[in-house]
Amino acid sequence: MKIAIFVDVQNIFYTTRDTYQRQFNYRKFWEIIEKQGEITSARAYAVQRIDTQQHKFQNALKHIGFDIILKPFIRRSDGTAKGDWDVGITIDVMEIAPTVDKVILLTGDGDFAILLDKIRHSYGVTTDVYGVKALTAKGLIDSATRFNAIGLDLLL
Numbered sequence: 001m002k003i004a005i006f007v008d009v010q011n012i013f014y015t016t017r018d019t020y021q022r023q024f025n026y027r028k029f030w031e032i033i034e035k036q037g038e039i040t041s042a043r044a045y046a047v048q049r050i051d052t053q054q055h056k057f058q059n060a061l062k063h064i065g066f067d068i069i070l071k072p073f074i075r076r077s078d079g080t081a082k083g084d085w086d087v088g089i090t091i092d093v094m095e096i097a098p099t100v101d102k103v104i105l106l107t108g109d110g111d112f113a114i115l116l117d118k119i120r121h122s123y124g125v126t127t128d129v130y131g132v133k134a135l136t137a138k139g140l141i142d143s144a145t146r147f148n149a150i151g152l153d154l155l156l
Helices: 009-020 026-034 052-064 086-099 110-123 138-143
Strands: 002-008 038-048 067-072 102-106 126-131 146-149
Touching: 002 009, 002 026, 002 086, 009 038, 009 126, 026 038, 026 052, 038 052, 038 086, 052 067, 067 086, 086 102, 086 110, 102 110, 110 126, 110 138, 126 138
Parallel strands: 002 038, 002 102, 038 067, 102 126, 126 146
Antiparallel strands: none
């Protein structure tokens, strides 16, 4: 089975932090997925910041096997920030979905529900979602072939 993984890093960071005050264990996650088949693509989408901790984290993800896709961190004049990867993730999923058997998406963002419905119907792929259940949109859970709740077993 060929598998592609897509991680909404900011979403996973904040939902695990806010719910459990802990970080997601990407290495353990990788080990679980590796047993399911061949990981042909693994992309982690993050916001680029000049921060030593961020660089260490990104290097750790690279070491595990993820490609890191960065977008500049934008601070607006009103003080709010922008670092949304929804369109970039969607484009990449649409390009890769025809070449794999399973797409795994790590996020709680309900905007991706339509994407999962589309690739499942158009390409016959299995779609798995990993997210913190209390902070994952019901529409996303319903659109996935399988929803995997992130619990203590997948945290550092």
